Amino acid sequence: xxxxxxxxxxxxxxxxxxxxxxxxxxxxxxxxxxxxxxxxxxxxxxxxxxxxxxxxxxxxxxxxxxxxxxxxxxxxxxxxxxxxxxxxxxxxxxxxxxxxxxxxxxxxxxxxxxxxxxxxxxxxxxxxxxxxxxxxxxxxxxxxxxxxxxxxxxxxx
Numbered sequence: 001x002x003x004x005x006x007x008x009x010x011x012x013x014x015x016x017x018x019x020x021x022x023x024x025x026x027x028x029x030x031x032x033x034x035x036x037x038x039x040x041x042x043x044x045x046x047x048x049x050x051x052x053x054x055x056x057x058x059x060x061x062x063x064x065x066x067x068x069x070x071x072x073x074x075x076x077x078x079x080x081x082x083x084x085x086x087x088x089x090x091x092x093x094x095x096x097x098x099x100x101x102x103x104x105x106x107x108x109x110x111x112x113x114x115x116x117x118x119x120x121x122x123x124x125x126x127x128x129x130x131x132x133x134x135x136x137x138x139x140x141x142x143x144x145x146x147x148x149x150x151x152x153x154x155x156x157x
Contacts, residue, residue: 037102037127038070038092042079043154051149068154076106087113092125100127104135117143123150131156 045066048059067079070090078087088109094102104125108114123137137150 037094037130038090038104038133039072041156042067042069043133044157045152046155047151047153049149049151050147052146053148067157086110101125102127116145 044063045061045068047061048057050057050059064081067084068087069077069079069084071077074089074091076087076090077084079085086109087106089107091105091107092102093105096102102125103122105120105122107120108117121137121142123135126134126136128134133154135152135154139148141148142150
């Protein structure tokens with residue numbers, strides 16, 4: 001139960017404070033490639049799976065609770081119940097079109113969100129269909145959390 005509370009708190013910090021900071025485009029950050037795969041519409045997080053040293057937690061997300069909007073210019077917004085705020089920038093490198101895999105990197109500009117996840121989240125992106133993806137982030141640990149793996153299932157709406 002403590003881990004569920006910790007995860008909920010981290011998710012709240014991510015959503016509640018994602019737009020509090022102002023970001024600038026950095027020339028040395030990779031820019032989005034193969035943007036057509038992610039740009040367009042809202043990607044709603046429908047399920048999360050988190051692994052910590054003492055627990056594994058799966059959450060079914062309430063519709064509209066958390067979503068991401070990817071823009072062709074590299075901007076990324078975090079959305080919750082119809083309110084969207086700039087979270088940072090993103091980059092996607094397609095590794096295998098046939099297998100539908102690649103690497104998604106999110107550069108977090110918001111200082112409050114950076115306090116939890118640090119400045120960058122990077123992980124494998126499995127593309128099931130044009131409207132269903134799964135982002136798998138692994139670390140030891142991930143940012144300033146005790147999680148060693150996070151998986152987000154997202155559906156485009």
